[in-house]
Amino acid sequence: MTTEMTPGVIWTGVVDWSVRMFHSYAVPDGVTYNSYLIKDEHLTLVDTVKNHFEAEFIHKLQQITDIKKIEYLISLHAEPDHAGCVASIYNLNPNVTIVCSVPAKEILILYNPGLAKAKFMTVTNDSVLKIGKNELKFRMTQMQHWPESMGCYMGDILFSSDFFGQHLASTERYVDDFDIFRVIMRMEDYVANIMNPFRANVAKTVAFYQSLPINFIFPAHGLCFKHENCKVALEVYQKFVDQTIKVKKIVILFSSMYGSTAKVSQIIAQGVLSAGYEPVLLNADTVEKAEISYQLFKSKAVLIGSATLNNQMMPNIDGAINYAGTLRIINGLKFGVYGGAGWSNTGVEQIVGRMNEFGAENVGTCSWILAADEQVMQQAFELGRKVALSVE
Ligand SMILES: Cc1cc2nc3c(=O)[nH]c(=O)nc-3n(C[C@H](O)[C@H](O)[C@H](O)COP(=O)(O)O)c2cc1C
DSSP: OOEEEETTEEEOOEEEOSOOEETTEEOTTOEEEOOEEEOSSSOEEEOOOOGGGHHHHHHHHHHHSOGGGOOEEEOSOOSHHHHTTHHHHHHHOTTOEEEEEHHHHHHHHHHOGGGGGSEEEEEOTTOEEEOSSOEEEEEEOTTSSSTTOEEEEETTEEEEETTTOOOOOOSOOBGGGSOHHHHHHHHHHHIIIIIGGGHHHHHHHHHHHHHSOOSEEEESSSOBEEGGGHHHHHHHHHHHHHTOOOOSEEEEEEEOSSSHHHHHHHHHHHHHHHTTOEEEEEETTTSOHHHHHHHHHHOSEEEEEEOOBTTBOOHHHHHHHHHHHHTTOSTTOEEEEEEEESSOOHHHHHHHHHHHHTTOEEEEEEEEESSOOHHHHHHHHHHHHHHHHHOO
């Protein structure tokens, strides 16, 4: 199926319904790879799809046009989920001009050496491409994900590439026909897991996009936005760059072997609640790292509970801290640590050190040997409360 998004712009993407893990990023609602065909005097395709879907993609395009008639292929981002069929289009139509940023050209050729012979047009913020009645302008968004990404805009339409994207598989194309809260949640999850390390650069692009007279946003993943709903997408990114995206929640992340650390987590949650914050309990052994990162991204503080295993913190706590830490989600968080051990509480000490390295601020710890008695429970309650009260 293709969809006419607005007169002259046709969605030619594919829906990846069954994917659940995407570059180690859990995507429980699947993924969509969006591509758009602009019908103007010079037929123009904006992005392709992941190579696994080449057959479906080419079939779709052939239903609506002769691929040889495509004059420009705009490759906003050279990552294979969007540029995976650039070579396929070139092979069917060697006369096509591939329009991309300067660094994208090199990446596209590295991925597909056959493209070395293709016609390229590299563009910058000052470039204008006339395709007939319409003209395309470009906005470099380099190092706001990858080093070569860009957006492009045509009148009141913004083709935003990964900006405003969400990992969602859907038969609907516009947010208007979908659950908008789910879209917002998935967009925030995308920001946490992909965009967060690049906040300072993203802020400049958001300011620029806010200044455009946008009436349609066509991202490279997920649902699209039109009219008033464009504000919804812009607002998520504005809150992200303004650092006002957090809500009154505190994550309690734990991993336990024989249950004492798990049991204490419940008491910690009571302490958090007593201070007026909502506890979000996440078992690191059953919740995906991407979900943990999203919850930390939305939270004002974190309490981490871990048993000691072979003198270390539990492995899934280690993995979650590293994943969120390198995404810079831990930086600036207030935190408490708790946990049980058999003879020496090195796991708790190790977590404090790791969290400090990632720029978080320790508020306190609570530890015990083998079983948590009533005194430990009281200390745990106080720790939960203290961490919550430490948040401004
Ligand atoms: C495989 C294994 C390795 C362990 N290694 C350590 C250790 O290095 N240091 C320690 O103090 N306790 C160690 N323990 C003991 C646990 O930390 C202890 O049972 C603790 O109470 C578990 O907390 P939990 O009830 O939350 O699982 C180990 C236990 C197991 C099963």
